[in-house]
Amino acid sequence: MAVNPETAHRTVGAANPPQLRAIRLRRQRIFKAIVLTLTLLFLFIPLASMLLFTVRHPLSGQWSLAPWQAIFTGNGESLGADLTVLWEGLGSSLLLCVVTVVIMLVLMVPTMVIVHIRSRRLERAIEWVATLPLTIPAIVLVVGLGPIYRWLSADVFSTDPVWLCFAYVVLVMPFAFRSIAVGLNSIDVKTLVEASRSLGASWPRVFFRVIIPNLWQSILSASFISIAVVLGEYTVASLLGRMNLQVALYQLGQSNSQVSTAMSLLALMFGVILLVALDLISTAMRTSKEGK
Structure with a gap:
């Protein structure tokens, strides 16, 4: 009896779909593993280079943990580094993180909730305004903010770095808006x-007892991303003559680049820890909701 080749081919193909799916999944896993490995290498090599620079003296080639000891002991005199600048900048940045996040949440969460309920058209306008800072370079923002800060410093506030919070709220607005x-x-x-x-x-009861509990994950995401942006900001603080962590690291790098690099590496690790914590908290909250 003659067998139709097309029928036989369809029969074989229908008989082996699990094997074909297994092969396809295996190829996808291999591809994902290659992409992930290349990405991690791309991110890890600069960090490894920074770590190597902090423990190996660039001129003598000697290995030493003195830069790390100076940071954790707070004594950098033996290395010619004035760590008081570093602690001043770190304290200013941490305070700026708290104040910026509070102002950002107070301004954006109620506004976005009200607009989301009342008018979707107005929500698009607010989205355009909130994402506008992404298209404006920080140095251009400083040109516009400079006269305002000169007036504020002379007539209203002082030159304390904490007043950079108003500029930083503008910088973190696009990231916070998208998260919320x-x-x-x-x-x-x-x-x-x-x-x-x-x-x-x-x-007020609807807002605090109904809406906010359902937005905790987004609020945490907006807060953590805002903290990471504030800790890494340099241009605005430098051009306005204010002290924060990045400005302190730059000044410290003029006297001891190893200590400055070590502290930069710690700041990067702190940002990574924030993102990992955000992922773990989000997963825990999602799991608890599904359990209920």
């Missing part, structure tokens, strides 16, 4: 508000 917008789009805000109001809840 993702959270708002993932829940049915209008239905939650209408149901709460129909049960007699006041607007």
